[in-house]
Amino acid sequence: MRSSLFHSIMDWSLSLRLPNGNRAPIADSPLRNQNGPAIFTYFGAEDYLYWDWASNPSDPYKVKGGFELFIQHLAYVETMESAGPPEWKNRFFVDGGMATFRSGWAKDDRVLILMGENGSARKTVHDHTDGTSFIMAAYGELLLTDTGYYKPNQFQNAVTAGAGSHNVILVDGDEVPEKGLLSNWGDADAFIENTLDGTAIAYAESRQNYPNTKVVRGVAFLRERYFVVVDRLESQDGVEREYRFRLHAYAGYDLDGNVSLGEHGPLIERDSGSVAVYTQASQGVAVVEEPAFKIYSAPHVHKLVKNAEHHTVTDSVVTGIAPDFLSILAPFKTGESGGPDGPFEVTQISTDHGVAWYIMGEDTMDIAWLRESGAPTELVLPTNETLNTDAAFVWMSLDKSLALMVEGTVLSLDDQTVLTSSEEETVAVKQ
Known part of the structure; x- marks a missing residue:
């Protein structure tokens, strides 16, 4: 003890x-x-x-x-009147494989948990095939969820253990090996890497090898207010496949709250907290849809409180050769129309071989830009300014006070250098 x-x-x-x-x-x-x-x-x-x-x-x-x-x-246990929450917020458990982001410990705070388990942390009877998956909550509500433990009978694995029951990238409807019985663990090792802690900017990556695709999922927590999910994929065989950016909403069907499908992703609304999701792919246009529903079957079934129930599942679907995905998770307090806890205005910026988003808050203007091989080094912004970088991913506030760069050496705005890095550094930051 x-x-x-x-x-x-x-x-x-x-x-x-x-x-x-x-x-x-x-x-x-x-x-x-x-x-x-x-x-x-x-x-x-x-x-x-x-x-x-x-x-x-x-x-x-x-x-x-x-x-x-x-x-x-x-x-x-003795009464401790002076006891309060921890001083720490973000935590990166690199050895076992988990990254947790949080703005604080109160009801209205934002939290995201990114999975990347490996070794003995992954190989347990109760583990799922959930490498690179994440869970997100905000404003007192669980909004993006895992699906818990539902077994139709005692002779089967939990149907919620498969990859499709988690918030992951699916390749041709599947990914890593399925979980088997007992010590047939399924899944594949994932690794938390390139972590960066900070108040205005925090970042971590979860890396996992699928049978034919290398997946690096980065999560950036920005201004302690919203999240950017950066999925960089690399094909091992150059074959065109179907890719799905899957999300499980803790709303819809048997649950409180509503889910509506927009052009770029779902809007998930619960009593006190909501999240608007904006996703696009670097090749073609990702189409937002809901997979086919079958009662008490994956992916819609979950068991998290008492009996098995159902929830809404959404996919952003595209066919290509390992396209990248860039997603904005923009939580807000339900019922607010403005102010520090109100919705963001998120607009896609046209670019080739990549994805770019313009993110406007109450007093903030930010840019997120994901570039794959062959992408231009310049991006013309809605403000008529020009962003220039050689990086795989950048995020920047337009007042140039904050910046994040992944796998790049320079970031500039209208020829004014904002951030530089050596080739040896994977992640560089200005905050």
């Missing part, structure tokens, strides 16, 4: 806390908070474990669930 290893495990669990108090439902986990971490404060762990237990909006002072720990809490 006094071991730093156990205390680190409690920290990892806390890093998965969503704004509504539940832990993120990764792998076979349902939507629930934890029972027991507060006991570790008696054995030298940080006081914020008591804060998590006592302040949890989902199930405060929880002593049951998994283990019945009423006596242990009574014996070891």
Whole structure:
């Protein structure tokens, strides 16, 4: 109980806390908070474990669930009036493979969890084929979800364990090997790499090799307000295939909230929080659609609270040779029409062999630009300014105070240099 290893495990669990108090439902986990971490404060762990237990909006002072720990809490947990949330927010668990981004610990904060598990962290009975998947919550609501643990009967694997039940890129409707029985783990190792922590800009990548495609999924957390998902794909055989950018909304069908399909992606609306998603591919035009629905079957089925239910699933679909995808996840407080928590205005900028978005907030104007091989080095902006870079991906505020560059050496605006980097640096930042 006094071991730093156990205390680190409690920290990892806390890093998965969503704004509504539940832990993120990764792998076979349902939507629930934890029972027991507060006991570790008696054995030298940080006081914020008591804060998590006592302040949890989902199930405060929880002593049951998994283990019945009423006596242990009574014996070891003392009231800590001064206990508060951790000072840390973003956490990068590189060895096991997980990156967590958060703006804070309050109900209205934004959270995204990116998966990239490898080795023994991946090879567990309850694991899913979910390398590079992510979960996102904001303004008190889970908005983009994993699907939990649903088995039609005791003789089958959970139908929610397959790749199609997660927020991943699907290639010809599939990707890495399916999960088998017992120690036939399925999936493939993924790796969290090129991490960058910061308040205005945070970044991490999850890398995984599919049978015929290398996938590098980057996530940028910007201004602690919105997320950019950067999917860079590389074909290993030059064959044209169908690619799907899949999302699972925690809304629609049996759930509260609504999902509507727009030109570039879904708008997911729940009582207190919503997210507008904008996705486009570097080759052709990605078409937004919902896969075929079959009751109690993947990908629409989930089991996260009690009984199996259904939710809305969306795909952005394109056929090509390993096209890249660039997606803006723009959360906002439901009912707000402006202000710091209102919706963003996101507009696509025309470019070849790439994708570019113009993102306008209340007092901010940002550019996100993804370039594949053969892309021009110049991008003409809606403001008639010209952006110039040799990078694979750049994000920049138009006042030039903030910038992020991935696999590039220079970023400039109207011939004024904003950011430079050596070829040895994968990620460069100005903040």
